[in-house]
Amino acid sequence: MPNELSDDRDKLIAQMERDLNRPRVGLLPPVAALAFVAALTLAWWMKEDAAYFFSSRTPIELGAEGDYHLDRALSNRYAQVHGIPTARGWYVQDNDGSFVVLGLNDTNLLVKRVTFEDENRRLPDGKRPQPRQNPFFARGRLLSREDAEKYQDVFKEHEAWSGASAKWLLMAEEPPGKDFGAVSMFAFVLLFAAVNAWLFVRGLTVKR
Numbered sequence: 001m002p003n004e005l006s007d008d009r010d011k012l013i014a015q016m017e018r019d020l021n022r023p024r025v026g027l028l029p030p031v032a033a034l035a036f037v038a039a040l041t042l043a044w045w046m047k048e049d050a051a052y053f054f055s056s057r058t059p060i061e062l063g064a065e066g067d068y069h070l071d072r073a074l075s076n077r078y079a080q081v082h083g084i085p086t087a088r089g090w091y092v093q094d095n096d097g098s099f100v101v102l103g104l105n106d107t108n109l110l111v112k113r114v115t116f117e118d119e120n121r122r123l124p125d126g127k128r129p130q131p132r133q134n135p136f137f138a139r140g141r142l143l144s145r146e147d148a149e150k151y152q153d154v155f156k157e158h159e160a161w162s163g164a165s166a167k168w169l170l171m172a173e174e175p176p177g178k179d180f181g182a183v184s185m186f187a188f189v190l191l192f193a194a195v196n197a198w199l200f201v202r203g204l205t206v207k208r
Contacts, residue, residue, distance in 0.1 A: 029203035032196045039193035046189065049182040052076050052141060057176055059139055068107055073168055075144035078176050082137045083107065088161055089131035090154045091115065100131050101154045101169070108165055110158060111138045112151070113172040138172040145169070 055077055063069040064082035073079065083104035090101045098115045119131055145155055148169040155166050 029200050032200040032203060036193050036196040036200060039189050043189045046186045048076050050186040052176055053179060053183040055176045070107060073142060075147050077142055079142035079170060080139035081170060084135045085133060090157055091128050102131055103158055103162060108167045109170060110166050111170045111172055113138060138170055140170055140172040141174040143169045
C-alpha cells in the first residue's frame with residue numbers, strides 16, 4: 001500500500017510539473033471573452049468607416065442650383081453637388097485642420113469644407129469673417145443627420161438661424177478608399193477579436 005501511495009504521489013507530482021512547464025499562451029477564458037466583446041463593440045462603431053472605404057467611387061449626383069435631386073441621397077456614400085452657400089457658416093476644428101460648415105440655399109444639405117486663408121484670420125472682435133459666398137462644387141462623403149453625430153450642434157444652430165431643417169451633411173474632399181488608417185484599425189480590431197475568440201475556446205478546452 002505505501003508503495004502504491006508513493007507511486008500515485010510521484011505520478012501526481014510529475015503531472016503537475018508537466019502542467020507548470022507547459023508553454024501557456026493567452027488569457028483566462030473570462031478575460032478573453034471580455035476582450036472579445038469589447039473588440040466586437042469597437043468594430044461595430046467603426047463599421048461605417050470601413051464600409052465607406054470600400055463603397056463605390058462613382059459619386060451620386062445631387063444636382064445644382066434649380067435642379068437638385070436630394071431624393072437620390074444615401075448615407076455613407078460618395079456624392080457631389082453644386083450650389084450657392086448660405087450667408088452664415090460655422091467654423092469647426094479637428095485633428096485634420098480647420099473647416100467651415102455651410103448650408104446650400106434651397107436645400108436641406110450642409111457642406112463641410114476646408115477653410116480658405118482669408119477665412120482663417122480673426123476680426124477685431126475675435127470672430128471669424130463671413131465665409132466666402134461664391135457658388136462652389138463639392139464632392140465627398142455624404143452622411144445623414146443621424147450618422148453625423150459629431151455635428152449635431154451645427155445642425156441645430158443652422159436651423160435656429162435659417163428656420164429651415166437640415167437632413168444631410170456632405171464632407172467635401174473625403175473620397176472612398178482614402179482613409180487607410182481607419183480600415184487598418186478596423187482590420188486590427190477584427191483580428192484582435194478573432195484571437196481572443198480562439199483563446200477563449202482554447203482556455204475552455206485546456207480546463208477540460
